[in-house]
Amino acid sequence: SSSGSVVTLLDYGAGNVRSLRNAIRYLGFEIEDVRTPKDILNADRLIIPGVGAFASAMDVLVKTGMDEALCICLGLQLLFEYSEENGPVKGLGLIPGVVGRFNSSNGFRTEILDEIGDRHVYFVHSYRAIPSDDNKEWVSSTCNYGDDFIASIRKGNVHGVQFHPEKSGGKIFCAFNVGLSVLRRFLHPNSQGTKSPTQGEASKLAKRVIACLDVRTNDKGDLVVTKGDQYDVREQTKENEVRNLGKPVELSGQYYKDGADEVSFLNITGFRDFPLGDLPMLQVFRHASQNVFVPLTVGGGIRDFTDSNGRYYSSLEVASEYFRSGADKISIGSDAVYAAEEYLKTKVKTGKSSLEQISRVYGNQAVVVSIDPRRVYVKSPNDVKLKTIQVTKPGPNGEVYAWYQCTVNGGQEGRPIGAYELAKAVEELGAGEILLNCIDCDGQGKGFDIDLINLISDAVSVPVIASSGAGAVKHFSEVFTKTNASAALAAGIFHRKEVPIQSVKGHLLKEGIEVRI
Numbered sequence: 001s002s003s004g005s006v007v008t009l010l011d012y013g014a015g016n017v018r019s020l021r022n023a024i025r026y027l028g029f030e031i032e033d034v035r036t037p038k039d040i041l042n043a044d045r046l047i048i049p050g051v052g053a054f055a056s057a058m059d060v061l062v063k064t065g066m067d068e069a070l071c072i073c074l075g076l077q078l079l080f081e082y083s084e085e086n087g088p089v090k091g092l093g094l095i096p097g098v099v100g101r102f103n104s105s106n107g108f109r110t111e112i113l114d115e116i117g118d119r120h121v122y123f124v125h126s127y128r129a130i131p132s133d134d135n136k137e138w139v140s141s142t143c144n145y146g147d148d149f150i151a152s153i154r155k156g157n158v159h160g161v162q163f164h165p166e167k168s169g170g171k172i173f174c175a176f177n178v179g180l181s182v183l184r185r186f187l188h189p190n191s192q193g194t195k196s197p198t199q200g201e202a203s204k205l206a207k208r209v210i211a212c213l214d215v216r217t218n219d220k221g222d223l224v225v226t227k228g229d230q231y232d233v234r235e236q237t238k239e240n241e242v243r244n245l246g247k248p249v250e251l252s253g254q255y256y257k258d259g260a261d262e263v264s265f266l267n268i269t270g271f272r273d274f275p276l277g278d279l280p281m282l283q284v285f286r287h288a289s290q291n292v293f294v295p296l297t298v299g300g301g302i303r304d305f306t307d308s309n310g311r312y313y314s315s316l317e318v319a320s321e322y323f324r325s326g327a328d329k330i331s332i333g334s335d336a337v338y339a340a341e342e343y344l345k346t347k348v349k350t351g352k353s354s355l356e357q358i359s360r361v362y363g364n365q366a367v368v369v370s371i372d373p374r375r376v377y378v379k380s381p382n383d384v385k386l387k388t389i390q391v392t393k394p395g396p397n398g399e400v401y402a403w404y405q406c407t408v409n410g411g412q413e414g415r416p417i418g419a420y421e422l423a424k425a426v427e428e429l430g431a432g433e434i435l436l437n438c439i440d441c442d443g444q445g446k447g448f449d450i451d452l453i454n455l456i457s458d459a460v461s462v463p464v465i466a467s468s469g470a471g472a473v474k475h476f477s478e479v480f481t482k483t484n485a486s487a488a489l490a491a492g493i494f495h496r497k498e499v500p501i502q503s504v505k506g507h508l509l510k511e512g513i514e515v516r517i
């Protein structure tokens with residue numbers, strides 16, 4: 001290429017490439033998309049995003065003949081010989097080795113924040129490549145997560161990173177943003193320096209703090225961030241209007257600047273309004289992802305849908321539209337409950353549920369299941385066939401046992417399945433992470449439901465995000481010291497500006513809990 005400021009991007013159509021585009025543009029580069037294999041050969045700098053699922057990515061590369069032309073790239077896993085993900089599937093075969101799933105007996109989690117120097121970068125992957133004698137000349141850094149895995153590779157002008165530079169936040173307004181600096185160094189070879197890559201010591205996982213925006217249209221038709229009180233989002237006034245706590249794009253930008261590790265958007269009326277009809281939500285996402293360089297999750301209404309004209313949309317189409325608009329992960333609520341009920345009844349994985357389809361195409365790490373359980377006290381564990389626990393605080397009639405009933409449609413309908421049974425089933429169906437709400441605690445500010453979070457985070461090996469009830473910094477340290485939650489999510493305290501995210505992080509650090517600063 002003649003221009004020094006052009007980056008060639010190979011978008012094979014899986015996952016969130018919008019954030020990467022935004023990050024490249026932010027660094028002052030123009031993007032040219034690869035249309036033919038020749039564009040690859042002519043590129044000065046070629047970036048292959050590493051998002052999505054291995055099989056679907058290779059499929060596109062082979063069908064378009066791109067696989068033959070690849071020489072420089074950033075999509076680490078594709079460079080290996082084979083992947084076990086939905087496979088074995090043949091990779092580009094540049095680097096000897098096989099990409100396999102994390103060993104769950106070693107405490108597999110799809111998502112870790114790891115440290116380089118004293119900086120954190122963002123990893124989100126369910127599969128990993130292992131360092132070996134055959135590929136050691138490629139490996140420039142490794143991390144440990146149960147076992148050692150390859151964090152980055154480098155040979156000549158080929159660079160690959162397992163983490164997401166475009167999502168490894170840091171404050172954009174600070175002098176140093178670790179994620180963007182990785183990209184910048186790749187794009188400006190001169191500033192690469194001569195320092196050899198570091199073989200860091202295995203570092204600790206950081207606990208994540210997530211800001212959540214419950215979004216819906218109010219009665220005037222404006223898309224607003226709202227907040228429920230045990231899921232009731234209307235003011236207790238005569239007008240009974242939808243509580244309005246701000247604008248989604250502005251608030252997400254604010255939370256990013258304040259140090260949120262991720263931002264989640266839940267389209268809370270998605271169960272009744274079709275999200276692709278709800279263009280403002282997609283618009284919000286496109287705007288938010290221009291300024292927010294940490295992972296974005298979107299949930300609400302991800303399911304199959306037939307619109308009023310009889311046009312059928314699959315849940316995969318709905319999810320794809322969200323990924324294209326800047327989402328890194330999608331979150332499924334109601335539809336995951338139905339899928340889990342069906343699976344537990346038939347013991348058959350049909351592969352047809354939205355959960356299975358989306359995780360197959362975009363990878364498990366891109367699919368969150370959001371659980372909305374309500375506590376049900378019982379006198380004896382024999383009162384129900386579902387898993388019960390002994391609760392720390394007895395119920396209104398002195399009950400010492402409870403189970404947690406899953407709900408659908410924004411908490412409006414209870415289902416005959418517990419959070420425990422649901423969590424285990426959705427993990428098997430392909431969920432990469434669980435967002436664990438609790439209707440009883442939502443908006444109460446009295447702390448997370450430690451009993452519930454212990455029940456679920458001990459039952460599954462995917463990461464669990466504790467949600468509902470945060471009211472003070474001590475609630476965050478409590479949830480991280482008493483449970484295996486890997487992230488804590490809060491809404492009300494951030495929206496009402498009672499406790500800024502910085503204070504939460506500062507407190508956790510003081511308590512000796514690893515966080516990204």
Ligand code: 1PR
Nearest residue numbers: 228231268271300301333334370410443468469490491492
């Ligand atoms: O069922 O796939 O359409 O997804 C709907 C999604 O919308 C689900 O993720 C569900 O949790 C969410 N949702 C539906 N109705 C409500 C509501 O509030 N009426 N919000 C709702 C869920 C819970 C948390 C909240 C925490 C923290 N909100 O996201 O942010 O409880 O709050 P706090 O820190 O103030 O206590 P589908």
